[in-house]
Amino acid sequence: MNRVKKLMASVLMFAIMAAVFAGCSSKQIPAGLKVGDVFEYGSYGGSIEWQVLDIQDGKAFVIASKALDAKVYNEDYVDITWNLCTLRTWLNNDFMNSAFSSSEKSAIVLSKVENKDNPDYNTPGGEDTEDYIFLLSIDEAKKYFTTEEARKATATEKADKDGVKVRGGYCNWTLRSPGYTALCSAGVGADGYVYTDGSYISVDSNGIRPAMWVTLPAGS
Numbered sequence: 001m002n003r004v005k006k007l008m009a010s011v012l013m014f015a016i017m018a019a020v021f022a023g024c025s026s027k028q029i030p031a032g033l034k035v036g037d038v039f040e041y042g043s044y045g046g047s048i049e050w051q052v053l054d055i056q057d058g059k060a061f062v063i064a065s066k067a068l069d070a071k072v073y074n075e076d077y078v079d080i081t082w083n084l085c086t087l088r089t090w091l092n093n094d095f096m097n098s099a100f101s102s103s104e105k106s107a108i109v110l111s112k113v114e115n116k117d118n119p120d121y122n123t124p125g126g127e128d129t130e131d132y133i134f135l136l137s138i139d140e141a142k143k144y145f146t147t148e149e150a151r152k153a154t155a156t157e158k159a160d161k162d163g164v165k166v167r168g169g170y171c172n173w174t175l176r177s178p179g180y181t182a183l184c185s186a187g188v189g190a191d192g193y194v195y196t197d198g199s200y201i202s203v204d205s206n207g208i209r210p211a212m213w214v215t216l217p218a219g220s
Contacts, residue, residue: 026101031217033060041214044068044099045158053144059109059213063136063144067155067171067207069095070164074201079182081126082115082134085201087174091133091210108132109213115176118186120196123178133210135176138186140211141194148192155207165205166190172199173207 027041033052040047041062048068054061074085082088096105113134115125136144145151155164155171164171170190177186179198186198187206199206 026103029060029107029214029217031219033216038065042099042101042104044095045156048099053211055216058216060216061211061213063211064209065153067153067159067164067173067209069159069208070162070205071174071208072202072204073174073185077183077200077202080201081124081178081182082113082176083127083129085185087208088129088131088134088176091135091208092131095210096133105132107214109215111213113176118178118180118196121178121180123180123182123184125178133212135174135209136211138175138177138194138196141175141188145192151188151192151194152190153188153207153209159207163205164207171207172205173209 029041030039033039033055035052035055037052038049041050042048045068049065050062051065052060052062071087071090073087074080096108100108110130110132111134113129113131114137115128116137116139117123117125119138141151152170153173154169155166159171160166167190170192172190173188175186175188175194178184179186179196183201184198185201186194186196189195
């Protein structure tokens with residue numbers, strides 16, 4: 001009987017320690033965030049740094065300050081739009097589940113995402129979506145980063161190992177908007193220029209900078 005009690009006590013202690021550890025490893029959205037601030041939240045090959053782009057109605061719109069990985073826009077080389085691409089699926093499933101704990105995911109807002117046609121080539125943008133995690137559009141890249149210098153992005157060590165192409169210390173990063181055909185996605189170059197013609201959806205060396213809306217702490 002004593003052995004059973006000791007075993008049950010050990011199991012209970014392990015469960016408590018696991019819960020405490022999980023709580024300690026989860027990060028909180030900082031209070032008092034302002035546009036331009038950078039903070040850590042989640043982990044993907046190391047802590048993820050997020051840059052605040054906008055604040056509205058108790059929520060912050062944030063983007064990863066560095067490219068976190070290298071991914072194709074779509075695994076099959078076919079005409080595609082954001083609502084159907086495999087990159088969107090990966091961001092809202094594999095990436096979200098691996099980068100955030102349960103408590104961290106609770107602060108991420110399911111957002112309505114507008115997918116406009118390409119402004120220069122009129123390539124259809126596809127249906128609007130509801131996403132937890134997404135990429136910036138052409139319009140958003142220009143709105144929130146008003147200069148080429150501000151749009152330049154570096155890559156994390158993990159992204160570098162995963163094949164992100166770096167030139168002069170900076171990398172290309174993918175936008176969700178279509179390029180000059182439905183076989184291309186728009187993107188930002190290592191030079192910070194927004195390339196509306198984009199690159200082919202099969203390119204696997206462009207950086208991925210996830211974006212999302214998060215709920216701010218009460219009173220922020």
